[in-house]
Amino acid sequence: MTQKAHRDAQAGLTLVEVLVALALFSLIGLAGFTMLDNILRAQSGTQGRLERLGQIDRALVVFSRDLQESDSGSVRHDETGITMNRTGTGLLSYQVPSGVLLRSLSRRDFDQQMIDGVNSIRLRSLDSAGMWHDSWPVEQTQSLGLPPTLKAVELQLGLREGTVRRLVDVPAGAEE
Structure with a gap:
């Protein structure tokens, strides 16, 4: 008979x-x-x-607010940027020198960097006749011979992540 080795239960x-x-x-x-x-x-x-995304959103909100609070008759833009006369702030401009969207207040000699990594800027204006223009102001409408009213401005930024567009209604350009 073989004996099995039994281990003690407390052995570990x-x-x-x-x-x-x-x-x-x-x-x-x-x-x-x-x-x-x-x-x-x-x-x-x-x-x-x-x-x-927060940086881009903040810049677009500030741009929209500036444009909505400006005098629509003072808005000027071309392929390099946009300038406007904002109530209480004075002359204000947005430009893209060296890849940075720059907000400049001329009265205070203040430049604010809004977004970096900007490859291009494109601005278009919608007039009261429903026509888009690459620069503003335009001379006059052909049919009436009167200068058109600014209705909206579209900002298009070419960023390293892609293209961002913002269409801003200009309240002062409403139907009269």
């Missing part, structure tokens, strides 16, 4: 059992660390994009 763990437990714990820890690292990388990439 064998070396093999401890090594297996350590190996399993190491694998679980490595998987957890890898998952945490991936989550942190995704969060930092998302945070950068959200900051960029």
Whole structure:
């Protein structure tokens, strides 16, 4: 009759059992660390994009507000930028020198960088006859011989991420 070696219940763990437990714990820890690292990388990439979107949105909101609060008769634009006379602020301009959308207040000699990474700017104006113009003001409408009224301005920015457009109604250009 063979006798089986019985272990005492209070003897503890064998070396093999401890090594297996350590190996399993190491694998679980490595998987957890890898998952945490991936989550942190995704969060930092998302945070950068959200900051960029915030910067673009703030600039477009300020541009819209400036245009809506300006005298429509003072709005002038061409392929290089736009100038307007905003109530309470004075002469205000938007231009893109060296890849930055720049907001300039002439009365205070103040330049504000709105968006960086701007490749191009395009402005168009919608007149009271429903015609689009690449520069403003225009001389006169052919049919009536009267100068047209400004209804809206479209700002189109070519950014490194793509093209952004904003159409702004000009309240002073409403039907009279």
